[in-house]
Amino acid sequence: VAMKIDIVSVFPEYFDVLNLSLFGKAQAKGLVEVKAHNLRDWTHDVHHSVDDTPVGGGAGMVMKPAVWAECLDDLLGLEPRESTADDADADTGTNADTKNVDAADGDVTDADATATDTADTDIANADIAGIDMGAESSRPVLIFPNPSAPLFTQRDATELSHADHLLFGCGRYEGYDARIPSYYRAQGVDVREYSIGDYVLNGGEVAVSVMLEAITRLLPGFMGNPDSIVEESYTGEGALLEHRQYTKPAEWRGIRVPDVLLSGDHAKVDRFRRDEALARTNEIRPDLIEALDCKALSKADRKT
Numbered sequence: 001v002a003m004k005i006d007i008v009s010v011f012p013e014y015f016d017v018l019n020l021s022l023f024g025k026a027q028a029k030g031l032v033e034v035k036a037h038n039l040r041d042w043t044h045d046v047h048h049s050v051d052d053t054p055v056g057g058g059a060g061m062v063m064k065p066a067v068w069a070e071c072l073d074d075l076l077g078l079e080p081r082e083s084t085a086d087d088a089d090a091d092t093g094t095n096a097d098t099k100n101v102d103a104a105d106g107d108v109t110d111a112d113a114t115a116t117d118t119a120d121t122d123i124a125n126a127d128i129a130g131i132d133m134g135a136e137s138s139r140p141v142l143i144f145p146n147p148s149a150p151l152f153t154q155r156d157a158t159e160l161s162h163a164d165h166l167l168f169g170c171g172r173y174e175g176y177d178a179r180i181p182s183y184y185r186a187q188g189v190d191v192r193e194y195s196i197g198d199y200v201l202n203g204g205e206v207a208v209s210v211m212l213e214a215i216t217r218l219l220p221g222f223m224g225n226p227d228s229i230v231e232e233s234y235t236g237e238g239a240l241l242e243h244r245q246y247t248k249p250a251e252w253r254g255i256r257v258p259d260v261l262l263s264g265d266h267a268k269v270d271r272f273r274r275d276e277a278l279a280r281t282n283e284i285r286p287d288l289i290e291a292l293d294c295k296a297l298s299k300a301d302r303k304t
């Protein structure tokens with residue numbers, strides 16, 4: 001199998017659709033192996049609860065770290081830690097809550113500091129945690145969708161399409177306890193948090209589906225026609241929006257396709273499309289033009 005994908009959610013059935021269409025075919029071809037897990041399978045209480053009230057007050061519920069940790073330790077192949085007081089699902093009063101949080105905050109600070117250390121330190125931590133680092137590419141990547149994280153882009157999709165193992169954790173309610181990503185980073189795990197856009201969804205399932213599709217369609221053999229992913233919006237060195245597309249007939253309801261596209265002159269067609277891509281990007285997404293490496297623009301491009 002080219003890429004192993006684990007998804008953790010309280011609604012794993014949401015991912016049944018991955019058996020359809022191109023993704024279903026990719027599974028049948030052995031390009032990807034996807035498993036959607038139910039987070040509640042790692043709970044121990046009768047209610048299978050995965051959330052608790054926010055420390056510090058406020059509306060809604062927050063996903064508990066202890067349940068996620070049992071699940072992630074399992075799926076990442078980490079040695080399960082012996083259950084400690086701060087892992088326990090104690091029904092604590094206000095004083096006890098405050099005490100636990102203080103101790104845990106200390107942990108997080110340590111964890112964050114370690115995460116910014118060198119790769120060597122990461123590997124040392126991973127050894128401690130029992131991760132088989134092996135070749136760099138076999139390192140699992142743990143991904144949490146989060147609206148208050150950096151934006152997920154085509155560049156991220158391209159990078160992640162080279163990973164061997166992706167593990168997605170779908171948040172729900174007000175989100176997941178912030179110590180979860182900090183803790184795993186400190187264990188040497190490659191942890192990413194991404195937003196898929198400036199809006200808030202009910203849960204991470206849709207966001208994971210979006211990221212998963214953007215990543216896996218880049219896998220060799222995934223698309224019927226591999227050329228269709230080469231020239232696309234946001235792709236390549238000068239990542240622009242794509243030119244507009246037309247099919248036959250040449251005239252439809254009185255609207256003609258641009259004449260140059262019918263000329264058969266490939267150089268002219270290429271120039272026309274490039275100019276249109278530049279003009280549209282400049283109009284719709286000037287930020288992409290500003291971010292362009294000057295070398296990505298030819299003399300002819302600059303005229304446009």
Ligand code: SAM
Pocket residue numbers: 144145146147148170171172173174175176194195196197198199200201202203204205207
């Ligand atoms: N309280 C959070 C906030 O205001 O930033 C919103 C939590 S949202 C209702 C629940 C979960 O949905 C999040 O933990 C995340 O996993 C997912 N989610 C919602 N919007 C998202 C977005 N734009 N990008 C990625 N994930 C999103």
